[in-house]
Amino acid sequence: MLLDIETTPTPECCTVAKRVPRPIGRSGCDESGAADNGERVRMRSLAIAVVVFLLLLTAGAEPTVAGTFTTISDPLGTNGTFAFGVSGSDIVGEYSPASGPPQGFLYNGSSYTTLSDPLGTYGTGAFGISGSNIVGSYYPASGQDLSFLYNGSSYTTLSDPLGVNGTYASGISGSNVVGYYSDASFNSHGFLYNGTSYTTLDDPLAVSGTYALGISGSNIVGYYGPASGPVESFLYNGTGYTTLSDPSGVNGTFAYGISGSNIVGYYIDASDNAHGFLYNGTSYTTLDDPLGVNGTYPQGVHGTNIVGIYLNASEQIESFLYQPSAVPEPCSMLLAVLGFGGLIPFCRRRRSKAPEASP
Numbered sequence: 001m002l003l004d005i006e007t008t009p010t011p012e013c014c015t016v017a018k019r020v021p022r023p024i025g026r027s028g029c030d031e032s033g034a035a036d037n038g039e040r041v042r043m044r045s046l047a048i049a050v051v052v053f054l055l056l057l058t059a060g061a062e063p064t065v066a067g068t069f070t071t072i073s074d075p076l077g078t079n080g081t082f083a084f085g086v087s088g089s090d091i092v093g094e095y096s097p098a099s100g101p102p103q104g105f106l107y108n109g110s111s112y113t114t115l116s117d118p119l120g121t122y123g124t125g126a127f128g129i130s131g132s133n134i135v136g137s138y139y140p141a142s143g144q145d146l147s148f149l150y151n152g153s154s155y156t157t158l159s160d161p162l163g164v165n166g167t168y169a170s171g172i173s174g175s176n177v178v179g180y181y182s183d184a185s186f187n188s189h190g191f192l193y194n195g196t197s198y199t200t201l202d203d204p205l206a207v208s209g210t211y212a213l214g215i216s217g218s219n220i221v222g223y224y225g226p227a228s229g230p231v232e233s234f235l236y237n238g239t240g241y242t243t244l245s246d247p248s249g250v251n252g253t254f255a256y257g258i259s260g261s262n263i264v265g266y267y268i269d270a271s272d273n274a275h276g277f278l279y280n281g282t283s284y285t286t287l288d289d290p291l292g293v294n295g296t297y298p299q300g301v302h303g304t305n306i307v308g309i310y311l312n313a314s315e316q317i318e319s320f321l322y323q324p325s326a327v328p329e330p331c332s333m334l335l336a337v338l339g340f341g342g343l344i345p346f347c348r349r350r351r352s353k354a355p356e357a358s359p
Contacts, residue, residue: 067324069289072307074105074112081105083307083319085128085171085257085300091307092126092134093319104136117148117155126150128171128214128300135169135177147179160191160198169193171214171257171300178212178220190222203234203241212236214257214300221255221263233265246277246284253277256308257300264298264306276308289320298322 074081077095084093089109096102104115104126117124120138127136134150135158147158147169160167163181170179177193178201190201190212201220202210208225215221221244223233233244233255246253249267256265261281266274274295276287289296292310299308306322 067322069291070321070323071291072107072319072321074107076103076112076114077105080317081319082125082309082317083107083299083321084126085134086302086305086307086321087129087131088302090129091321092129092136093307094123094125094127094136101139104134106134115150117150119146119155119157124148127169128177130172130174133172135172135179137168144182149177158193160193162189162198162200163191167191170212171220173215173217176215178215178222180209180211180213180222190220192220201236203236205232205241205243210234214255214263216258216260219258221258221265223254223265230268235263244279246279248275248284248286249277255279256298257306259301259303262301262304264301264308266295266297266308276306278306287322289322291318292320296320 072081072083072091072093074093074095076097078098079096081096082094083091085091091107092115093105093107094102095105101120101123102125104124106113106115106126106129115124115126115134115136117138119140121141122139124138125136126134128134132152135147136150137145137147139145144164145166145168147167149156149158149169149172158167158169158177160181162183164184165182165186167181168179169177171177175195178190179193180188180190182188188209188211190203190210192199192201192212192215201212201222203224205226206224207227210222210224212220212222218238220236221233222236223231225231230250230252231254233253235242235244235255235258244253244255244263246267248269250270251268251272253267254265255263257263263279264277264287266276268274274297276289276296276298278285278287278298278301287296287298287306289310291312293313294311294315296310297308298306300306304324307320308322309317309319312318
């Protein structure tokens with residue numbers, strides 16, 4: 001899966017803690033301290049009212065997320081590292097060495113292991129991972145490009161019978177593998193392989209190809225070329241196709257990975273710039289690596305971990321691992337600043353009703 005970044009990549013190729021002043025007694029209080037106590041009660045009531053008002057303002061708001069981008073770089077990838085898939089702490093992809101064909105890699109969080117199909121004379125690329133199983137493609141000495149399933153010890157060739165001009169496995173979930181093939185007329189169709197048989201996946205709105213790229217359980221994502229307009233993406237649940245279109249993607253939306261209800265990919269904006277996105281089933285969030293000044297392209301997701309590639313200021317390709325972290329809800333932050341014990345039960349009730357971030 002060598003990406004052509006110069007055109008449009010295809011399978012081929014925000015917290016402010018508010019402070020409420022502590023009540024201060026007046027010097028004119030009588031010896032009983034009644035005036036001072038009254039002032040304290042009034043100030044305390046005012047403080048509580050302010051806190052409650054702030055909480056009400058945020059009631060029903062979705063939790064925000066912040067996170068970190070970490071660059072992933074295989075030491076052998078002199079000419080580039082491409083991260084495509086993730087499962088737990090394991091990341092797979094492809095690197096381009098100083099010489100010779102591209103090779104796949106497996107990164108376990110501390111070290112890189114090269115993945116090279118014995119039949120991949122002209123290169124190997126690893127694109128998806130599920131547990132200890134890895135799928136990708138290899139480029140043989142002759143004939144069409146083929147795919148593989150690597151179980152940690154051996155490589156098994158995957159070849160859709162209809163893919164006379166190539167089979168490209170892109171994602172895996174359990175024993176199910178998805179990808180796309182090129183038929184006798186060089187038209188692209190998605191496929192689902194269940195370990196025994198191949199099923200063709202064609203979005204009914206597709207006129208110029210369907211590309212199945214990610215799978216999670218029975219849900220599959222990818223993109224298709226419609227009769228007119230920009231490229232759109234789809235979610236297939238086993239029975240029907242739902243179009244996915246980032247509102248900012250006026251020049252195309254490309255879904256690549258899925259994990260549970262989270263879908264990742266990238267969109268092309270009105271200025272033809274590429275930005276990553278995370279779709280949680282309800283809303284789209286833009287994901288831009290700070291170093292990706294020339295484009296960010298998420299490729300895979302597992303839980304809340306997202307991997308992909310970006311183009312830096314020099315238009316060199318690098319890879320990233322994005323790990324989001326939940327921001328404490330306003331109730332917790334205000335309590336930390338104010339220290340009002342009497343509000344704790346209130347906040348506990350609020351927290352039990354607050355929506356949680358999607359995994």
